[in-house]
Amino acid sequence: MRARLIGNLPVLNSSLTRSTQVVAASTLSSLSYPRLLCKSSDHHPTGILRHFITTSLSQSLLRGRTYKSTSLVAMASTFQPELARQPPAQPLPQATNGGKYKLAACQLSVTADKQANIAHAREKIQVAADQGAQLIVLPEMWNCPYSNSSFPTYAEDIDGGITNSPSLAMLSEVAREKKVTIVGGSIPERSGGKLYNTCCVVDKNGELKAKFRKVHLFDIDIPGKITFKESDTLTPGGGLCVVDTDVGRIAVGICYDIRFPEMAMLYAARGAHIICYPGAFNMTTGPLHWELLQKARAVDNQIFVVTCSPARDDHAGYVAWGHSTVVDPFGEILATAEHKETTIFADIDYSEIDKRRLNMPIESQRRGDLYHLIDVARNDPINSS
Amino acid sequence: MRARLIGNLPVLNSSLTRSTQVVAASTLSSLSYPRLLCKSSDHHPTGILRHFITTSLSQSLLRGRTYKSTSLVAMASTFQPELARQPPAQPLPQATNGGKYKLAACQLSVTADKQANIAHAREKIQVAADQGAQLIVLPEMWNCPYSNSSFPTYAEDIDGGITNSPSLAMLSEVAREKKVTIVGGSIPERSGGKLYNTCCVVDKNGELKAKFRKVHLFDIDIPGKITFKESDTLTPGGGLCVVDTDVGRIAVGICYDIRFPEMAMLYAARGAHIICYPGAFNMTTGPLHWELLQKARAVDNQIFVVTCSPARDDHAGYVAWGHSTVVDPFGEILATAEHKETTIFADIDYSEIDKRRLNMPIESQRRGDLYHLIDVARNDPINSS
Numbered sequence: 001m002r003a004r005l006i007g008n009l010p011v012l013n014s015s016l017t018r019s020t021q022v023v024a025a026s027t028l029s030s031l032s033y034p035r036l037l038c039k040s041s042d043h044h045p046t047g048i049l050r051h052f053i054t055t056s057l058s059q060s061l062l063r064g065r066t067y068k069s070t071s072l073v074a075m076a077s078t079f080q081p082e083l084a085r086q087p088p089a090q091p092l093p094q095a096t097n098g099g100k101y102k103l104a105a106c107q108l109s110v111t112a113d114k115q116a117n118i119a120h121a122r123e124k125i126q127v128a129a130d131q132g133a134q135l136i137v138l139p140e141m142w143n144c145p146y147s148n149s150s151f152p153t154y155a156e157d158i159d160g161g162i163t164n165s166p167s168l169a170m171l172s173e174v175a176r177e178k179k180v181t182i183v184g185g186s187i188p189e190r191s192g193g194k195l196y197n198t199c200c201v202v203d204k205n206g207e208l209k210a211k212f213r214k215v216h217l218f219d220i221d222i223p224g225k226i227t228f229k230e231s232d233t234l235t236p237g238g239g240l241c242v243v244d245t246d247v248g249r250i251a252v253g254i255c256y257d258i259r260f261p262e263m264a265m266l267y268a269a270r271g272a273h274i275i276c277y278p279g280a281f282n283m284t285t286g287p288l289h290w291e292l293l294q295k296a297r298a299v300d301n302q303i304f305v306v307t308c309s310p311a312r313d314d315h316a317g318y319v320a321w322g323h324s325t326v327v328d329p330f331g332e333i334l335a336t337a338e339h340k341e342t343t344i345f346a347d348i349d350y351s352e353i354d355k356r357r358l359n360m361p362i363e364s365q366r367r368g369d370l371y372h373l374i375d376v377a378r379n380d381p382i383n384s385s
Numbered sequence: 386m387r388a389r390l391i392g393n394l395p396v397l398n399s400s401l402t403r404s405t406q407v408v409a410a411s412t413l414s415s416l417s418y419p420r421l422l423c424k425s426s427d428h429h430p431t432g433i434l435r436h437f438i439t440t441s442l443s444q445s446l447l448r449g450r451t452y453k454s455t456s457l458v459a460m461a462s463t464f465q466p467e468l469a470r471q472p473p474a475q476p477l478p479q480a481t482n483g484g485k486y487k488l489a490a491c492q493l494s495v496t497a498d499k500q501a502n503i504a505h506a507r508e509k510i511q512v513a514a515d516q517g518a519q520l521i522v523l524p525e526m527w528n529c530p531y532s533n534s535s536f537p538t539y540a541e542d543i544d545g546g547i548t549n550s551p552s553l554a555m556l557s558e559v560a561r562e563k564k565v566t567i568v569g570g571s572i573p574e575r576s577g578g579k580l581y582n583t584c585c586v587v588d589k590n591g592e593l594k595a596k597f598r599k600v601h602l603f604d605i606d607i608p609g610k611i612t613f614k615e616s617d618t619l620t621p622g623g624g625l626c627v628v629d630t631d632v633g634r635i636a637v638g639i640c641y642d643i644r645f646p647e648m649a650m651l652y653a654a655r656g657a658h659i660i661c662y663p664g665a666f667n668m669t670t671g672p673l674h675w676e677l678l679q680k681a682r683a684v685d686n687q688i689f690v691v692t693c694s695p696a697r698d699d700h701a702g703y704v705a706w707g708h709s710t711v712v713d714p715f716g717e718i719l720a721t722a723e724h725k726e727t728t729i730f731a732d733i734d735y736s737e738i739d740k741r742r743l744n745m746p747i748e749s750q751r752r753g754d755l756y757h758l759i760d761v762a763r764n765d766p767i768n769s770s
Contacts (some may be wrong), residue, residue, distance in 0.1 A: 021721050024744065079621065084647070118562060143421075203755075211542065212555065215755065216752065217747070218748070219750065220744060220745045220746075221743075221744055222744045222745070223744075234466065234722075238754075239755070240755060246492070259684075259685070259745075259747060260747070260750075260751065260752070261646050261650070261681075261685050262469070262751070262752075262756040262758065263755075263756070265646070265756075266755075266756055286682075288686060288716055288717065292680050292681060292684065292716060293681070293684070295681075296677060296678070296680075296685070298676060299644075299673075299677065299678070300644070300646050300681070301562065325533075330673065331673055331674060331677060345624035355741055359605060359606055359607045359608075360605045360607070360644075361604070361605075362644060362645070363646075365572055365601055365604065366601075366645065366647070367600055367601065367621075367645070367647075368625065369761060370625060370647075370648075370760075370761050370762065371621075371647040371648070371650075371651055371758065371759060371760065371761060372652075372755040372757075372758070372759040372761065373647065373756065373757070373758050373759075374756060374758075374759065375755075375756065376754060376755050376756060376757065377755065
């Protein structure tokens with residue numbers, strides 16, 4: 001078996017089959033990511049070539065079950081699963097208490113009275129905490145009717161701190177009082193003359209740990225069914241959100257964000273245990289897509305997913321589907337609601353993630369020789385996290 | 386508003402907000418793909434910058450509904466949706482007959498008698514064609530029991546042509562006889578001393594239009610439930626498969642391939658109308674994931690999906706879930722089966738794809754400033770298609 005050079009990479013000659021040529025070509029194209037290649041010796045081209053030659057020789061001997069382990073080693077190296085996520089996927093971080101805790105999602109009724117909404121949310125959070133919840137998730141736009149005319153009126157200056165944001169102030173107070181982590185659904189945020197659909201994550205000391213602005217705005221037009229354009233008033237956020245808390249590494253998306261599988265895939269690659277999607281699907285897409293999408297994100301990424309919707313108000317301008325739900329990494333529903341106001345609880349155990357990934361090792365089965373998903377912010381020389 | 390240079394790219398200065406800095410940095414990182422940037426003037430960095438400045442100025446004026454169209458233009462340029470797929474997504478090709486036709490999926494009973502399996506499949510294809518089907522899909526491993534001990538025995542040399550592959554010969558004959566396109570499920574293929582799980586796509590003239598080898602092998606171990614390792618005997622394929630036919634642009638995946646969302650995303654970006662997944666899920670993952678995954682691939686990519694399973698045989702070594710299904714681009718089920726042998730039919734209309742993409746323009750809402758999905762083969766200087 002002879003090798004020749006393309007650029008400065010050894011590539012096997014044309015007597016090889018088409019599939020091996022694909023591997024060689026992919027080795028060449030991986031040079032587009034020199035920074036990544038330098039990070040890990042596993043990715044070094046000559047290492048890939050060595051694996052490749054070993055694999056080709058061993059596979060030519062392959063006649064049955066006795067070569068099982070050789071074949072599996074070959075898969076792991078030849079098909080470059082580690083290149084399917086760039087930068088490579090991070091391992092799950094250690095979670096406190098072995099990653100076991102009780103989660104609550106408060107499917108709140110929302111009114112036009114902002115102060116009443118805040119007081120009501122506080123009460124429901126307190127009750128959930130008293131029932132043992134350590135992570136409490138609120139709905140999208142829980143302090144405000146979901147409408148473009150309401151967003152500017154109800155918006156708060158979160159960066160101005162608790163004196164300028166009564167909603168954040170409540171979240172901070174009740175989190176500290178009850179010693180719970182809160183993924184504070186979302187509220188309209190005013191910042192620099194723009195409006196955002198923003199989630200605040202508050203830790204058990206009442207500190208604002210992260211702020212996430214919805215990155216995919218809800219602009220859809222299904223004639224006769226549902227038409228909404230958040231971009232009439234809102235500006236999309238500039239980045240994703242993963243935050244380490246007492247209840248693990250939490251990722252946040254808001255409602256329409258759940259339609260974009262890339263986002264959940266990046267979150268899993270960033271080592272998140274759970275993705276929280278405050279959201280308010282509607283009476284058209286809710287029945288068809290709400291449960292489907294959260295199960296798909298959970299199963300594809302072998303990760304926990306929780307959604308939290310406002311309760312349904314049939315007299316509202318925008319009628320929410322409700323059905324807040326908690327899904328485990330195998331796509332099984334741990335808790336779910338109907339459309340009325342309620343709080344759902346689920347016992348979370350992050351060891352389920354390891355178990356499912358061991359049973360079905362999707363990450364090491366990906367084909368980095370066929371596709372790469374790039375996390376632009378992590379991959380960026382200026383803004384890398 | 387002043388601009389400064391980073392590398393050879395103009396980047397706006399630090400008086401801008403964080404989110405605008407992210408855009409600028411992303412513009413820089415897009416230089417990793419110079420070949421792509423050169424392909425389309427829309428991607429030229431100065432073009433992006435021009436859009437960006439326009440956007441920033443217009444957004445600073447944004448006060449409400451009157452700026453709707455400006456805001457939408459701003460989203461399309463600032464957040465670089467065209468970079469979310471690399472190379473950029475291809476438009477849907479024109480389909481004959483306006484993309485309207487009848488599809489059939491034959492959920493076949495499979496026995497240990499290969500000649501009987503071939504004769505039986507021929508008969509079911511003839512019946513489906515006589516009932517008006519123009520695209521006929523068969524199950525995974527329809528000529529062979531699904532087991533590692535069977536694959537070597539039942540394997541055929543497809544590259545050797547119809548004289549060496551009785552299964553291909555039958556597909557070719559019946560396709561020409563009935564003037565139908567057949568996505569021939571899969572059979573074990575022997576090639577170069579290796580075995581593959583391979584799908585043949587045959588056109589209405591009986592020509593072998595494409596051959597696809599399963600790229601993600603089914604290696605899972607759920608103790609006490611289902612353990613299988615295709616890699617004990619099979620070798621994964623080296624590339625994806627999209628083929629233009631009389632019934633549109635067809636993409637193919639086989640069974641476990643459906644678990645990898647990247648593959649369906651690449652197929653949609655290659656302009657496929659429909660993804661055909663011959664597959665044989667089992668009694669553990671079938672009830673939980675089979676329908677879920679096909680609906681998710683359909684909805685996320687706004688594309689048709691059809692799955693075709695063998696009928697269930699409770700006495701087989703591997704018991705298939707059955708439930709062959711056709712899903713439309715909104716995730717609605719057009720036709721589905723229980724577990725027994727049957728043929729399901731669906732009236733396909735590719736204009737549904739355009740309609741759903743118009744209602745919910747996910748492609749133009751993607752965030753190319755946050756994530757890029759690379760199609761390695763299309764992006765490759767040697768193997769680009």
